[in-house]
Amino acid sequence: MSQASTPPVVQNSGQVLPAGNEPANLGDILERVLDRGIVIAGDIRVSLLDIELLTLKLRLVIASVDTARQIGIDWWEHDPWLSSRARPPVEPGPRDPEEVEASRRPRVAARAARRDRDERYDR
């Protein structure tokens, strides 16, 4: 079922779609260029971690965390980025992802504000 040179996108229905020329999915690109790749200290220091990985990190990963944890998937809990900076509070019960993100927004804002304040006091 696999073609010689162009491996197919495998779909479960038995459908096999050619993958060759499709532009890569934005989510796939973002998680790779932002989360992976080698970190070499540049002169211009914009740590992606400092930007609350902005709205983006939230959209990319965090909103999935509750869902995934409900399913019992938690292999990234040891990831220092996720566990020290972005771990959402554990709350019981299945919840709607939209609701989860909506409820988190004020908390993220509060966290950012707290960090700003701490930084000011540190100086």
Place this chain on the structure above:
Amino acid sequence: MNGTTAEPVPVAPTLGTGVWLHAVVAEVDPASLVGIAGIAGTPVRAVAGAGLVAVVADVPLTEYGEEALRRNLEDLGWLERAARAHHAVVDALARTVAVVPARLATVHRDDDRVVRALAERHDALADTLARLTGREEWGVKGYVVPGATPRVEEPAGGGGAGAAYLRRRRAQLTAREEGQRIAADAAATVHAALAGHAVAARRHPPQDRRLSGAATAMVLNGAYLVERTRVDAFAALAGELAERHPELRFELTGPWPPYSFVAEPAAEPAWE
């Protein structure tokens, strides 16, 4: 603008140009870089140092300086364009040589600083490049298929409408938990099988639905480093696994530059 001090000198954010690092390679034919546009649209250049080559592009600091980057990275439109442009360079390089992709937004003051970074990280970079030669990354994502998991029968019992509601609700929750467990088990099984046919494997957190664009939850977001000569067999295996696990819908993506396999070499399982 060669620095005269050993310490990094802060760059004035609104003046001049910086050097954006796309990737590091062992060596590259300069002719192969012709026609590859860098992050800001200008051609990429090769900066050699310490026996390695950095593929870079000059960028105006008005857009890529510290302040500007901080602002721009918060702009999803800018971020998408930058991510795609950066990826396009890395991807073009990866089609001909082994590459170590740089994380987005790695900017140096000038070429000298790039060479210095190459020298400082030489051993790790060279080791990584050696490991990645002849191999490419493939992604396999698995999504829940609604209704593919067994339904729990509605339990019978006495009591009023309230009790019946509670029983029904409990049965729904049980069915949901059961479905989630089955999906998670299938994801783990499929990942293990794919990892067995890869040089190295990683499971990443599943993507949020708004980014994945999928209608149902992702339960597997795997990355696999595969020998180029074994890609067909890997794809065939992915197809077999998809048939064997109708409870998930799979997507195979690639080839990718080996983004998922350049960091933390110490934690890497079973490099051959």
